[in-house]
Amino acid sequence: MTSLPCPAPRTGARLLVDALLANGVTRTFGVPGESYLDVLDALSDSAIDFVICRQESGAAMMAEACGKLTGRPGICFVTRGPGATNASAGIHIAQQDSTPMILFVGQISRAMRGREAFQEVDYRAVFGPLAKWAVEIDDAARIPEIVSRAFRVAMQGRPGPVVVALPEDVLSALAEVPDAPAVEPAETWPGLADMMRLQRLLWAAKRPLMILGGARWNERAVASVARFAERFDLPVAVSFRRQMLFPADHACFAGDIGFSVNPKLTARLKDADLVILAGGRFGEVPSQGYSLLGIPDPGVPLVHVHADAEELGRVYQPALAINASSGAFASALEGVQPPNTITWGDWRAQARADYLEWTEVPPANPGAVQMASLVHYLRALPKDTVICNGAGNFAIWVHRFHRFRAYGTQLAPTSGSMGYGLPAAVAAKISQPETPVVAVCGDGDFLMTGQEFATAVQYGAPIVAIVVDNGMYGTIRMHQEREYPTRVFGTTLKNPDFAAYARAFGGFGVTVESNEAFVPALDAAFASGLPAIVHVKLDPEAITPTTSLSALRDKALAGRSNA
Known part of the structure; x- marks a missing residue:
């Protein structure tokens, strides 16, 4: 030898x-x-x-x-x-x-x-x-x-x-040692018996619902799931900050299960007689504080598909546990056959109608700048545009009202980490220079990692960062107004001129203080060919799409008076 x-x-x-x-x-x-x-x-x-x-x-x-x-x-x-x-x-x-x-x-x-x-x-x-x-x-x-x-x-x-x-x-x-060969992860494939059991469960169902989450997905797998949903006329929801796993313009898409979830979607999940959870763990946020399914008995037949066997039954004990990576499971769905007669067509159609009603028109918010303008602008961008965000109430408008239409277009932390949006956008633009990349940031969120705007300038990565400035840590302020309405403390911010900040690094900066200025400002940011910051001054009262700070405070005070 x-x-x-x-x-x-x-x-x-x-x-x-x-x-x-x-x-x-x-x-x-x-x-x-x-x-x-x-x-x-x-x-x-x-x-x-x-x-x-x-x-x-x-x-x-x-x-x-x-x-x-x-x-x-x-x-x-x-x-x-x-x-x-x-x-x-x-x-x-x-x-x-x-x-x-x-x-x-x-x-x-x-x-x-x-x-x-x-x-x-x-x-x-x-x-x-x-x-x-x-x-x-x-x-x-x-x-x-x-x-x-x-x-x-x-x-x-x-x-x-x-x-x-x-x-x-x-x-x-x-x-003196040789190199090791390249590593390719093992794909865990579902067994034929598992897929046959899944088919039987679907044939017996009257109100099925599929939820996608987690990792190990790719564009091909997402397309396979979309075809499966079409064949079965199946409503499909996505987990928190996993909206790129199913196209929002697809007739089977029922919405996302995250913060500020559509109440009709949570009601639908509770009313389902079969839940297929593929890829995800259904943690605290998508489960709405572990309240939507029972623990350990989910209270509904649950099919849980995950690449890691240790995640199966970790919280919820499923009727069918399938140890398979997301891509392999998606491919195996091609062999699952629908029943001769699908009886849940109205169930799927109503789920879609509920999603469209919940996300179609962002309501007006207090102040001169309307967050609806931001959402409408994002929707008009090319479908491959990568949207990045960190954590904060500003993200509610993006997650609820933007329509993610393609895989690989969402970078957002399920961990809820502030400061993520800007560096994620820089990485995406350096990696995919021909793809439009937008970071939507809060003011406190942006300044967690704002120095990485210098990295964007150094590497000629023309991202557009929309900094929504309401002069406070908005999410914490919202909780304070609800829990301590007369004792707000430690959440007010004195912010810089973010447009000047961009120019100081050699980028493009523009400030928006009126609704009419929003779209021209964003157009100018993209046209500049430079890393850009669009500084949007939002009324502090515009705390969520459905309520204001003063309304939260009044409700909290009224509740204490009645107690």
Whole structure:
């Protein structure tokens, strides 16, 4: 037997970069640090682009956004100590959103461990509960092995983040070891018996409802589910911030189950006699505080499909548990046959009518600028436009009234993390330069990661960021007005001129203070060809599409008076 030739010695840093190249990585995000200078040097003459970010949380969110868009791990490099802890926000998003991501963290030399050396952190202890896997590499020869495993853990089953710590001396050490082959995640296919049982359950149903969520989807899988829904005349809803999983202009689309959900949709879910939950976990937000289905008995026949067997029966005990990745399940649906007579046509039609009624015309809000104008503008953009947002009440208008029509067009954190929209938009535009990208941000939300606008300018990524400025942390203020109506505290913001902020970085900035100025301002932002900020000054009273701050306060005070 002829042995393979022994490769020339390489540094740990070069082995790491070669492992990334073997797995098709073309772009990484990060903030440079002295703890991984060897990696930066190895990247400098490689085919991998290193996007220089301004803070590690923004870098990690960019990597997470790439993981969402591609289904392959987004890659982020940060330095030890504060660099790693800054990046933890992106790790938390990736974990709760089931996004494949790998965070590489520079680490002190092995000989210094246990002395609380400069910026020393035990990353396995810190990130162990937060990530899917946290590991520190102790031997340069094991880099191909551990990086390969990191890719597989990040993508396989329920995707998630992996944290890999890189001691400085490991990165500079030499090792003679071959590269590992590229990693492709295993697809878990449903069994024929499972699909036959699903068919029998559907044939016996009178009021079925399908809910899509989670990860492991792609454009082909979404199209397969749409065909399945057409054949069965089946109403399909989507989980919180997963609206790109089913086209909103499809006759079977029944809406999304998130914050400010359509009451008629929750009533329909409670009235269903069969629920098919594909890909998602049906966590706190889509379940409306775990109130829509019983625990552990859902109270309705539940078919739960998930790529990770440990998620099946974790909260809800299903009538049929199918361990399958979303894409594989979607393909298998092609073989499920509808009954000779579908009896729930009116059920589907009414679900669609309820969705259209709930989302057609945003109601007027207090003040000169109407959020309806924002939604109507977004709807008029090309269907492949990527819409990004972080967290805040401003997002309610986007989620309720915008119509997502294509896969890969929504970047939003199910974890509810503020500051996500801007870095996600930067990552999307750098990755897909020909695609229009819009970030819708709140004022407090934007300033969590606003420095990444500089990254957009540096890399010529002409995103359009709409900053909705109501001068407060609106969601928290809303809760305060309801719970402590006479004791509002700590939620007022003194904001900068966001348009001037954009111009200071070399971008385009414009301020909107009237409804008539909104559309021309957005048109000018796109036409500028520069990263742009449209600063929208919204009346603080416009707290949600259906109520004002003063109405919330009056209701809370009236309730206390009657108590």
